[in-house]
Amino acid sequence: MRKAATYSAGGATSSRVREQVALHRASRQRLDGGLRATERGVEVGNRTIVDALDSRRRVFEAERDYASARYNYLTNLVRLRAAAGSLLPADLEAINAYLVETVSVVPSGAPRR
Secondary structure, eight states: OHHHHHHHHHHHHHHHHHHHHHHHHHHHHHHHHHHHHHHHHHHHTSSOHHHHHHHHHHHHHHHHHHHHHHHHHHHHHHHHHHHHTOOOHHHHHHHHHHHHSOOOOSOTTOOOO
């Protein structure tokens, strides 16, 4: 009975993670579009550099929050499987694959200085 509850909780966690990933992607697209629009506004004089810097700050905050969510998901996954007694070397190899995956910190379309 306890094992079934653990798997059910794991399914709920996995579902929440998928939801958060989708929300992150949508937010990222909105922020990237807004960052580019703000930078164009600075170029033509409609916006100040403060607006552009504030826009970039929001993008970096979103990236930081996403990286934190990924870390929490992976550590909770290991804890959940260890508690259920089902943690296997293959699980750790899959998690390691997530860890070597690069996460972009510089928004696409942003000028690099």
